[in-house]
Amino acid sequence: MTPPDPEQPGAPGGPGDSDSPGTPGCSHAPDGPNGPHDPGDPCVPDGPGGPGGPGRPGGSRGAPGPGRGRPVRAPGPRASVEDGGWSLSVREESAEVKGRSVVEHHVLKSLLGAWALAACAPEEAAAVEEHLGGCGDCAEEALRLREAVGLLHRPDSLDLDPGLRTHVLDGCLERRPPRIPVPEWAAAYDAETARLDALLRDMGDSEWHAPVRLRWFAGEDATSRRTTVAGVIAHLLSVDGLVAVALGLDDPLGDAGARADRPTPAARTEAYWRASHFPPTRSVRTPWREQTHALVRTVSFTGEGTGGPTVPYGDFELPLPDAMLDRAFECWVHAEDIARAVDYPYGPPAPRHLHGMIDLAARMLPGVLAARRRAGLASPARARHLVTAGEPGRSLRLEIEGQGGGQWLIPLDSPGAVGSAEHEVAHVVLDGPEFCRLAAGHVAPREAVAGQVGDREAIRDVLYAAASLSRM
Incomplete structure (x- = not known):
């Protein structure tokens, strides 16, 4: 009788022998190479997926595998490289270099509307713009959306319409005419001084010291004089004082103006600057604005006629209506100088006021x-x-x-x-x-x-x- 083969299933001491000591298929047999079985140590049978089976790398029958003593974890499914059309190294390198994950096409396409309205977050806008460089369909769609957004609204300036004050006053005066109206020949001065004052009202302290270059023409050549925004207002204050003195109002130069004999506008300005212990500051706005109000109130009592005193300018004289137009013209010109110095837009006067200034120059x-x-x-x-x-x-x-x-x-x-x-x-x-x-x-x-x-x-x-x- 042939003795049983210990390697055959069911043989005493074989893998399938239930009477053999230890766990079936376990290498912890009393006489095995691993010694007796520890009840607290989970035992995994050899075979496919086991520690010694062919499914474990480096495993061999009867030898412990690398996962000995730990539960088996099945690896997750691995994405196919062919699904994206890129090699795995390219995708990983691109995402790593750019510091962000790759966004799918349909996600980027859904952001085109928000991108056209400039409503995307910075990261989203950067991803969309990068995508538009390589996707022709999305680029065409983005162009159509941007054109459509341009038709919805146009960017408007936050500044008020320069003619708003005139429109409001005209509407008020139509409903309730003033008892003492401002003469038409003084309306341009009233409007231009108000426009300049609106520009000065919101200027900071540093802007009052912004450099301004006064320019004019002498003989055959252009000339200029350097000053500041506050210096320009001081210049307007001193030259407007010619009209104030002609109307019997106080001279802003005080005694220096009273001692001068028929001074020119330039001489009055230089005298005012010399009389100031310090360079003019924003405090000059208050006396200038008070003087403009006083001039408008005073000339309003002269009525609608063109009579009144003449205003001496040193070398020549102007009738009071022409002098008020001249002061309105210079106020607008120097307001443009100030606006240019502080980088602020400033438009021309109202058409009817501009016509009066041109007519004065032509005459x-x-x-x-x-x-x-x-x-x-x-x-x-x-x-x-x-x-x-x-x-x-x-x-x-x-x-x-x-x-x-x-x-x-x-x-x-x-x-x-x-x-x-x-x-x-x-x-x-x-x-x-x-x-x-x-x-x-x-x-x-x-x-x-x-x-x-x-x-x-x-x-x-x-x-x-x-x-x-x-x-x-």
Whole structure:
């Protein structure tokens, strides 16, 4: 009889022998290589998945595996590289380098609407923009959405409309006319001083010391004077004082102004700056604004007529209505200087006020041209006979385009002559604000003309005369 093979199942001491000591399939047999079985040590049978089975790396029959003494954990499913179309190394490296996980296409596409409205978080916006560089369909969709958003609303300025004050006052005055109205020739000064005061109201202390360069035209060349925002307001205060003194109000220069004999605007300004122990500060706004209110109240009592005192400017005089227009013009010009210094937008005056300023400059051109001719800075008169006051003579047509514009015939040979279309020898076309900046000395005469035809010498004389209207 053949003795039983210990390696066969069911044989005594074999793997399937239930009578053999130890656990079936366990290597902890009393005489096994691992010694007796410890009841507290879980025993895993050999075989597939066991410590010694072929399913465990490095395992061998009868030898302990690397997971001996721990429960078996089945590994999770592994994503296929082919599902994404990238190699695994590329995906892992891209996510690691960019510091963020790869976002799926459908997620990025759902963010296009929010991206077009600029409502995405910074990380989302960066992911969308990176995706648009490689996806043509999403790029086209994003472009369509951005165009649609542009049609929904346009960006509006947060600043109030410069004409809002005028509209509100007009509406109020239509309902209840004032008992003592502001004359039309003083309305421009009232509006421009209010606009400048609105600009000054919200300025910080440091902005009052921002550098400003006052520019004007003297003779044949442009000149300038350096000051600050507060210095500009001090300049307006001192020159407006000419009108105040003519109306019987207090002179802001005090005794220094009373001792001066027919001072020019520049001389009054220099005197005010010298009288200040320190450079002007924002405190100069209060006396300037109080003086503007006093001027408007005082001229309102003169009625709607054009009568009243003349205002001396040193070398010449202006009627009170023209002086108020002149002060409105200079207030606007220097308000632009201040706005440029503090990097703030500032628009031109209302069209009807701008028209009055242009009309004043056009009416002053013949006298300035005659003064330049006497100084040898303009060509001599070319009239065949002496043109007396009220007679027509050679003329230049000055056409101002845009709001507040119009046409003026400027006599060339005598300040008392009358412009005549029959004697027109030249035609000049300029934009309204550009002509005003020329008259303020902020634009060179050779750079101001938009269109010109006719006598070149007459055109040059008139343009330089317009620049000579400027002063500090």
